[in-house]
Amino acid sequence: MVHQIVEYLRNADPLIQMSAAAIVLTLLGIIFALTYYKKWRWLWREWITTVDHKKIGIMYLICALLMLFRGGVDALLMRTQLAFPNMNFLDSQHYNEIFSTHGTIMILFVAMPLIFAMMNIVVPLQIGARDVAFPFLNAVSFWLFFFGALLFNLSFVLGGSPDAGWVSYPPLAELSHSPGPGINYYVLSLQISGIGSIATGINFIVTILKMRAPGMTLMKMPLFAWSVLASCIVIIFAFPPLTVALALLGLDRIFGTHFFTMLHGGNPMMYVNLFWIWGHPEVYIAILPVYGILSEIVSTFSKKYIFGYKSMVASLMLISVISYFVWVHHFFTMGAGPGVNSFFAVASMAVGIPTGVKVFNWLFTMFRGRIRVTLPMLWALAFIPCFVIGGATGITLASAPSDYQLHNSYFVIAHFHQTLIGGAVFGLLAGMYYWWPKMFGFKLNETLGKWAFWFFNIGFYVCFMPQYALGFMGMTRRVYTYPAETGWGSLNFISTVGAYLMGIGFLFIVVQVLYSIRYGERDTTGDPWDGRTLEWSLPSPAPHYNFAQIPTINGRDAWWEMKQQRKAGSLVSENELKPIHMPNRTPLPFLMSLAFFVSGFGLVFNQFTIATVGLIGVIVCMLWRSLEDDRGYYLSVDEIKQTEASVRGA
Amino acid sequence: MEATEKTISDQKPQEHGMEEEEKYVLGFWLFLASDLVLFASLFATYLVLRTHTDGGPTEAQLFEIPVFMLETFLLLTSSYTCGLAMHALKNGHARRLIGWIAVTVLLGLAFVGIEINEFITYSSEGATMQRSAFLSAFYALVGTHGLHVSLGIVWLISVAIQLMRKSIQPTTARKFINAGLYWHFLDVVWVMIFTVVYLMGVMG
Numbered sequence: 064m065v066h067q068i069v070e071y072l073r074n075a076d077p078l079i080q081m082s083a084a085a086i087v088l089t090l091l092g093i094i095f096a097l098t099y100y101k102k103w104r105w106l107w108r109e110w111i112t113t114v115d116h117k118k119i120g121i122m123y124l125i126c127a128l129l130m131l132f133r134g135g136v137d138a139l140l141m142r143t144q145l146a147f148p149n150m151n152f153l154d155s156q157h158y159n160e161i162f163s164t165h166g167t168i169m170i171l172f173v174a175m176p177l178i179f180a181m182m183n184i185v186v187p188l189q190i191g192a193r194d195v196a197f198p199f200l201n202a203v204s205f206w207l208f209f210f211g212a213l214l215f216n217l218s219f220v221l222g223g224s225p226d227a228g229w230v231s232y233p234p235l236a237e238l239s240h241s242p243g244p245g246i247n248y249y250v251l252s253l254q255i256s257g258i259g260s261i262a263t264g265i266n267f268i269v270t271i272l273k274m275r276a277p278g279m280t281l282m283k284m285p286l287f288a289w290s291v292l293a294s295c296i297v298i299i300f301a302f303p304p305l306t307v308a309l310a311l312l313g314l315d316r317i318f319g320t321h322f323f324t325m326l327h328g329g330n331p332m333m334y335v336n337l338f339w340i341w342g343h344p345e346v347y348i349a350i351l352p353v354y355g356i357l358s359e360i361v362s363t364f365s366k367k368y369i370f371g372y373k374s375m376v377a378s379l380m381l382i383s384v385i386s387y388f389v390w391v392h393h394f395f396t397m398g399a400g401p402g403v404n405s406f407f408a409v410a411s412m413a414v415g416i417p418t419g420v421k422v423f424n425w426l427f428t429m430f431r432g433r434i435r436v437t438l439p440m441l442w443a444l445a446f447i448p449c450f451v452i453g454g455a456t457g458i459t460l461a462s463a464p465s466d467y468q469l470h471n472s473y474f475v476i477a478h479f480h481q482t483l484i485g486g487a488v489f490g491l492l493a494g495m496y497y498w499w500p501k502m503f504g505f506k507l508n509e510t511l512g513k514w515a516f517w518f519f520n521i522g523f524y525v526c527f528m529p530q531y532a533l534g535f536m537g538m539t540r541r542v543y544t545y546p547a548e549t550g551w552g553s554l555n556f557i558s559t560v561g562a563y564l565m566g567i568g569f570l571f572i573v574v575q576v577l578y579s580i581r582y583g584e585r586d587t588t589g590d591p592w593d594g595r596t597l598e599w600s601l602p603s604p605a606p607h608y609n610f611a612q613i614p615t616i617n618g619r620d621a622w623w624e625m626k627q628q629r630k631a632g633s634l635v636s637e638n639e640l641k642p643i644h645m646p647n648r649t650p651l652p653f654l655m656s657l658a659f660f661v662s663g664f665g666l667v668f669n670q671f672t673i674a675t676v677g678l679i680g681v682i683v684c685m686l687w688r689s690l691e692d693d694r695g696y697y698l699s700v701d702e703i704k705q706t707e708a709s710v711r712g713a
Numbered sequence: 714m715e716a717t718e719k720t721i722s723d724q725k726p727q728e729h730g731m732e733e734e735e736k737y738v739l740g741f742w743l744f745l746a747s748d749l750v751l752f753a754s755l756f757a758t759y760l761v762l763r764t765h766t767d768g769g770p771t772e773a774q775l776f777e778i779p780v781f782m783l784e785t786f787l788l789l790t791s792s793y794t795c796g797l798a799m800h801a802l803k804n805g806h807a808r809r810l811i812g813w814i815a816v817t818v819l820l821g822l823a824f825v826g827i828e829i830n831e832f833i834t835y836s837s838e839g840a841t842m843q844r845s846a847f848l849s850a851f852y853a854l855v856g857t858h859g860l861h862v863s864l865g866i867v868w869l870i871s872v873a874i875q876l877m878r879k880s881i882q883p884t885t886a887r888k889f890i891n892a893g894l895y896w897h898f899l900d901v902v903w904v905m906i907f908t909v910v911y912l913m914g915v916m917g
Contacts, residue, residue: 196736265743273736299743303751311853320842320849328765328846333758689871
């Protein structure tokens with residue numbers, strides 16, 4: 064194993080060797096800084112062993128932004144290589160690795176953790192709960208994600224990145240065609256983080272169904288919580304097929320079985336089916352919470368109740384159901400026959416109906432509203448037209464006959480980037496700006512944010528509109544270069560310029576965050592946007608127990624109603640405080656996920672001793688948890704009073 | 714933080730008794746739903762690949778009726794004894810509960826033992842997981858079920874130890890309810906394996 068890694072690094076591209084050196088230096092720097100400032104204890108006590116949903120959410124956010132940086136760099140490397148015909152910036156192998164890691168990272172290690180960040184930070188606060196249903200499991204989910212992402216990111220310096228696309232289709236991904244450890248990294252890191260995702264799905268369904276504040280019936284629940292519920296239902300039913308697809312591909316590669324091989328009766332299309340039974344619902348997992356975020360933001364910044372609440376709920380649930388009946392549209396060209404293709408084509412188009420309902424509801428909410436164009440609202444406003452174009456091109460692709468022409472072309476690339484950037488990323492950035500004061504207690508600077516917004520938005524259209532045309536002109540996905548005679552040069556160059564504009568936009572966000580940590584407007588009220596839902600009734604950042612008293616809910620937009628009652632002077636006075644039961648912090652989630660990581664790392668290199676040691680570690684941690692007597696602790700009334708006085712009085 | 718952490722002496726936390734435990738049971742039902750989709754994916758794979766024998770052994774040549782009947786008998790009986798344990802829990806008989814868990818565990822161990830023996834027999838006849846796509850799918854489906862049963866055995870033992878230490882309380886009762894649900898769930902999956910893999914297999 065060690066020999067293999069050393070050999071790989073010795074022969075690697077200078078770019079990779081430099082990255083390896085940079086990683087070692089960064090790590091040493093972090094270790095030095097933590098030791099110099101004596102922060103190890105703080106890191107361990109406040110973050111690594113925490114079970115607080117707000118801190119876990121912040122850790123998800125930090126990881127997602129770091130991964131966004133890496134995925135973004137991948138994108139820029141690719142766009143640089145494609146800027147001119149016959150470029151020699153990257154060789155074909157390196158290009159293959161980069162588009163594979165770009166796709167995998169952006170979906171699984173950026174979109175997913177960003178969503179989990181919002182869910183973790185907001186859902187318990189919105190429904191008036193003190194934490195999620197299973198705080199321990201929540202920490203397990205995070206650390207599984209963390210170590211999954213770590214394992215994936217180690218691949219490019221320790222043995223080679225996966226290079227069979229983000230979908231890793233066999234037979235290309237089989238041992239016969241990809242003998243290195245790359246695909247093993249892919250299989251095992253996705254497997255590890257996937258377990259965490261299923262656990263998160265279960266956790267939030269129970270949280271939403273069982274832990275709402277008294278009086279908050281389901282139909283009085285904020286739409287973001289509804290959207291998370293819909294998304295989590297999709298998670299728990301969509302991830303198991305991925306688990307199976309990856310496990311069987313792993314068995315093929317590590318144990319020599321024949322599920323998807325070309326020999327001994329294997330069937331590669333079986334993998335493609337299993338993958339997309341997860342893969343398509345996965346994009347709805349990513350987009351559904353964004354619909355919720357949009358609903359909150361549009362309502363808050365229009366100063367109106369959301370238009371068509373019930374139809375919003377119905378369309379969320381409808382999308383989560385239809386999402387299971389569309390997966391074949393990713394491979395109409397498999398040739399399943401007109402009957403099957405027609406069914407999946409019609410089902411795919413049907414998704415447009417509930418989505419259209421939501422778009423109209425947002426527009427009608429804004430109609431005659433008192434609109435304030437703040438940063439969150441700006442991103443929400445940009446989302447709507449962008450996502451509508453993405454949806455329209457989606458309908459084009461959902462039509463099976465036209466898909467035969469467009470399949471695997473740049474048209475597809477442009478379409479899904481339009482829905483995933485113009486949809487998921489715009490919406491998640493809107494959500495990040497919206498809830499940032501709740502997470503950290505200060506607002507992000509508006510001016511820098513507007514620079515970021517315009518660079519990113521204009522960059523987006525400059526980057527991806529030409530790609531639709533390139534698709535029509537016959538440029539296929541995953542080509543690392545093209546001859547000048549194709550005539551694709553100028554549009555590709557424009558597209559690359561757009562990608563760099565988006566990169567500048569991202570840098571502005573980084574600068575904005577760094578600037579605002581020092582100079583950003585402090586949020587002393589806890590309600591900087593004049594919000595409508597319960598999270599804004601708490602100080603920013605919320606105390607670790609969230610609610611000193613669990614509020615009683617009488618209507619939708621509970622906090623808005625409370626504020627109206629308070630203005631009218633009819634709000635009932637506070638009841639007695641009671642001691643609050645809190646869960647203990649624990650190192651077990653971290654250790655258990657570390658054991659998973661060790662096991663996965665062993666399997667990547669077929670080192671079964673290491674893998675077994677890791678698995679034993681996992682089982683020991685599970686038994687430890689089962690047998691330990693962890694009842695949590697109580698916060699006394701005095702402590703609550705002190706904390707409340709310090710956070711509210713400041 | 715450290716100063717505020719106090720251990721709790723009373724057995725039931727103030728805010729939540731059985732209501733707290735209900736969350737765990739709902740969560741576990743959701744896990745079972747998710748796990749069912751996992752098995753569904755394996756069943757689908759098996760159904761697609763079951764005829765892909767690549768000239769190697771077929772289902773009808775491999776499966777022996779007495780062996781899989783015995784496995785079925787053992788597992789179904791263990792589900793029954795698990796039900797008796799649940800009955801003992803409802804009546805508050807801690808010792809009887811632990812006794813029935815022990816019987817369930819023994820039946821489960823016998824099941825796993827025979828299954829391992831079955832796999833070894835097949836392999837020695839050349840029907841290994843690497844021989845054909847059909848065999849890959851067979852071992853993956855039945856083996857995943859077998860791994861689940863093994864994990865269930867470890868879990869039931871762990872619950873029995875806790876019942877011996879702490880007797881019946883909301884926490885231990887909930888843990889047994891979940892482990893019992895898991896055990897019955899594996900029984901249901903086995904009934905499907907029995908039908909789809911073994912019965913359909915020997916019928917050819």
